[in-house]
Amino acid sequence: MKKFTRVAAGLLAVALAATMAAGCSKQGSGSKDSDKFYIGGIGPTTGGAAVYGNAVKNAAQIAVDEINEAGGINGYKIEYKFEDDEHNAEKSVNAYNSLKDWGMQILMGTVTTDPCKAVVAESGNDNMFQLTPSASSTDVIKGKNVFQVCFTDPNQGTASAKYIGEHKLASKVAVIYDSSDVYSSGIYENFAAEAKNQGFEIATAQTFTSDAKSEFSVQVKACVDSGADLIFLPIYYQEASLIIKEANDEGAKVTFFGCDGLDGLLSVDGFDKKLAEGVMLLTPFSADSTEERTAAFVKNYKEKYNDTPNQFAADAYDAIYIIKAAIEKADVKPSQSVSEIGDALEKAITELTYEGITGKGMTWSESGEVNKDPMAVVIKNGVYVSAE
Amino acid sequence: MKSKKINIKKSTLTTLITIAGIIVAYIIMNTLSNGGFLSYKMQGLLVPICAYAILAVSLNLVVGLLGELSLGHAGFLYVGAYTGAIFTNITADMISNDLVRFILGMVVGGVFAAIFGLIIGSAVLKLQGDYLAIVTLAFGEIIRSVLGNVLYISKDSSGLHFDVNDGSTLNPQDMIAKGAQGITVQRLSTFLIGIILLILTVLIVMNLSDSRAGRAIKAVRDNKIATEAVGISVSKYRLMAFTISAALAGVAGVYYAHNFATLTGTKFDFNFSINILVMVVLGGMGNIPGSIIAAIILTILPEEIRFLGNYRMVIYAVVLIVMMIFSWNPKCIEFRKVVSAKIKSVFKKKNKEVQ
Numbered sequence: 001m002k003k004f005t006r007v008a009a010g011l012l013a014v015a016l017a018a019t020m021a022a023g024c025s026k027q028g029s030g031s032k033d034s035d036k037f038y039i040g041g042i043g044p045t046t047g048g049a050a051v052y053g054n055a056v057k058n059a060a061q062i063a064v065d066e067i068n069e070a071g072g073i074n075g076y077k078i079e080y081k082f083e084d085d086e087h088n089a090e091k092s093v094n095a096y097n098s099l100k101d102w103g104m105q106i107l108m109g110t111v112t113t114d115p116c117k118a119v120v121a122e123s124g125n126d127n128m129f130q131l132t133p134s135a136s137s138t139d140v141i142k143g144k145n146v147f148q149v150c151f152t153d154p155n156q157g158t159a160s161a162k163y164i165g166e167h168k169l170a171s172k173v174a175v176i177y178d179s180s181d182v183y184s185s186g187i188y189e190n191f192a193a194e195a196k197n198q199g200f201e202i203a204t205a206q207t208f209t210s211d212a213k214s215e216f217s218v219q220v221k222a223c224v225d226s227g228a229d230l231i232f233l234p235i236y237y238q239e240a241s242l243i244i245k246e247a248n249d250e251g252a253k254v255t256f257f258g259c260d261g262l263d264g265l266l267s268v269d270g271f272d273k274k275l276a277e278g279v280m281l282l283t284p285f286s287a288d289s290t291e292e293r294t295a296a297f298v299k300n301y302k303e304k305y306n307d308t309p310n311q312f313a314a315d316a317y318d319a320i321y322i323i324k325a326a327i328e329k330a331d332v333k334p335s336q337s338v339s340e341i342g343d344a345l346e347k348a349i350t351e352l353t354y355e356g357i358t359g360k361g362m363t364w365s366e367s368g369e370v371n372k373d374p375m376a377v378v379i380k381n382g383v384y385v386s387a388e
Numbered sequence: 389m390k391s392k393k394i395n396i397k398k399s400t401l402t403t404l405i406t407i408a409g410i411i412v413a414y415i416i417m418n419t420l421s422n423g424g425f426l427s428y429k430m431q432g433l434l435v436p437i438c439a440y441a442i443l444a445v446s447l448n449l450v451v452g453l454l455g456e457l458s459l460g461h462a463g464f465l466y467v468g469a470y471t472g473a474i475f476t477n478i479t480a481d482m483i484s485n486d487l488v489r490f491i492l493g494m495v496v497g498g499v500f501a502a503i504f505g506l507i508i509g510s511a512v513l514k515l516q517g518d519y520l521a522i523v524t525l526a527f528g529e530i531i532r533s534v535l536g537n538v539l540y541i542s543k544d545s546s547g548l549h550f551d552v553n554d555g556s557t558l559n560p561q562d563m564i565a566k567g568a569q570g571i572t573v574q575r576l577s578t579f580l581i582g583i584i585l586l587i588l589t590v591l592i593v594m595n596l597s598d599s600r601a602g603r604a605i606k607a608v609r610d611n612k613i614a615t616e617a618v619g620i621s622v623s624k625y626r627l628m629a630f631t632i633s634a635a636l637a638g639v640a641g642v643y644y645a646h647n648f649a650t651l652t653g654t655k656f657d658f659n660f661s662i663n664i665l666v667m668v669v670l671g672g673m674g675n676i677p678g679s680i681i682a683a684i685i686l687t688i689l690p691e692e693i694r695f696l697g698n699y700r701m702v703i704y705a706v707v708l709i710v711m712m713i714f715s716w717n718p719k720c721i722e723f724r725k726v727v728s729a730k731i732k733s734v735f736k737k738k739n740k741e742v743q
Contacts, residue, residue, distance in 0.1 A: 097429040101428050117572070118649050120649065137569075180653075185554070193556070
């Protein structure tokens with residue numbers, strides 16, 4: 001027992017020394033360059049949501065490289081670093097703190113909503129300018145320092161319901177959504193609220209959770225049985241592809257309608273693209289667009305990362321350019337403090353009109369919400385066609 | 389030389405050394421933090437480290453002392469976190485003092501976790517070994533799935549409103565718990581509170597293990613039949629250890645939840661339970677200071693190797709394996725003993741030469 005005590009004491013001492021050594025790296029960054037803007041990014045590059053984090057990481061890198069090649073922002077180069085958060089609020093805060101140690105002045109992130117809520121609380125304390133490419137909940141923009149590139153969930157839900165109502169697409173609508181996902185349930189709630197005003201009925205709302213998203217026969221059967229002529233899918237494309245296939249196997253004759261999460265449907269491995277014919281979705285970005293900047297971005301992304309960029313990538317690409325535009329407008333210098341830069345950019349972005357690849361004439365309200373038009377597209381012959 | 393024989397029980401000494409270690413660690417970290425020598429990353433990790441240390445110590449009660457494998461610890465943590473967070477939200481305008489509200493929240497979280505521990509414990513503790521592990525795992529997942537998805541709660545001037553469908557009947561402005569979207573939590577946790585909680589936890593667990601009840605629990609672990617034959621109620625003491633462990637996990641949960649702005653169920657899956665179990669196993673089953681040290685190392689390690697980029701988690705796993713082998717492989721322990729004996733003999737020789 002005596003030995004045990006000694007060993008325990010020894011171990012404690014070692015742990016203490018280790019913590020101290022770990023803690024001794026100095027606050028802020030000593031190696032910081034005063035003629036560079038330090039832009040940090042946070043998102044999941046490992047784990048279940050890695051698709052989105054990697055898309056954002058890569059696309060932002062492309063934008064940063066382009067800007068640096070073209071001479072930077074007002075002559076100042078960008079230093080860019082992306083940290084992994086595994087789609088986990090705790091890790092996300094750790095990533096934020098790591099980036100602060102690195103010297104981050106502006107945050108482009110985080111990619112997913114739930115971690116973003118935790119990070120926003122931290123960045124609010126520091127008054128750091130934060131622009132999230134894809135965290136769509138209204139909760140994340142409660143602070144005055146946070147702005148969004150993507151639509152908010154209510155915005156999408158309401159817009160979808162309006163679109164279905166105005167175009168008289170259906171009288172009975174079934175919904176399948178992910179109740180464990182903030183994005184999905186957020187859209188559903190607002191869709192359901194707006195549906196009452198639009199004169200169509202929600203026949204059934206089926207749910208699944210992130211733990212059980214590989215088999216949907218129960219939900220699809222319930223939707224078919226409810227007699228709905230349209231199934232609304234405010235979910236991501238992987239699950240949607242399974243649902244569409246299941247519905248097809250059931251022989252259901254329904255239209256599918258989705259939000260920006262459905263973007264990517266055509267690139268699912270092993271998914272018969274013919275099944276996606278007639279699927280409608282609201283999305284701000286289409287990789288098949290012939291518009292010059294979009295086409296250049298898509299080509300660039302494919303060359304570098306051997307993959308077709310999705311909407312998350314496009315949002316991130318825009319995010320970096322929006323930060324650039326805001327910096328130019330506010331005329332801030334890298335030598336200013338984080339909070340000073342934050343104040344200036346928060347003001348500048350609300351006065352900005354930005355032409356991006358995810359929307360024309362984007363403007364921001366003081367609340368942090370972006371104002372851009374969602375574009376409804378329908379899949380015809382394996383490509384997006386404007387639904388108008 | 390005078391012999392320094394003070395009459396303190398060895399177990400008391402271990403407790404004292406552990407608590408002294410914690411206090412010294414607190415003083416050092418606090419001084420560093422105040423002096424601005426602590427990186428933001430480390431400052432951000434202080435609260436999670438305390439939370440994980442409490443969790444590891446409390447799980448050690450079941451795994452080390454009772455000798456049963458529980459994989460549902462995250463479930464109890466989540467019960468505590470959930471009820472505690474709801475409590476602090478509801479009482480936000482009633483109790484203006486944050487600290488008082490937070491402490492009451494911890495009591496509420498602890499009590500609820502204990503109730504869950506009691507209910508689940510009395511149902512599953514008839515089982516042993518692998519079966520118990522599987523059932524606790526299942527219960528942990530049930531708690532997480534139900535609490536983390538079903539309940540919508542809102543509060544307005546007329547009181548509390550509940551909904552278990554989709555929350556559409558409630559006013560979104562007054563919503564406290566939003567089903568799967570979780571609870572928005574006020575930040576109340578501080579490093580000091582964590583250290584105090586940790587010390588309390590260590591005191592409770594170490595005192596328990598040294599008490600009559602603790603000896604009974606250990607007896608149950610070592611030989612159930614013999615214990616029963618002596619007239620000790622096996623189920624009573626097993627349930628006791630299980631419930632206390634759940635209550636402590638609940639308190640840690642409240643503390644953990646109030647460090648992040650948002651609380652959702654997805655985080656507390658069985659990986660989380662496994663993570664805490666790893667801390668206990670690495671620190672040594674039944675070894676309380678070991679659990680704390682393992683919790684510290686395993687929380688800091690993944691953050692300190694961020695520079696490795698995407699290889700981070702691979703390296704983390706490798707380091708974990710190496711640490712496990714080095715700490716607990718019998719051959720390695722032997723090797724360590726030989727080495728330390730050699731070092732000691734060198735020192736002794738030197739001492740003699742000096743004399």
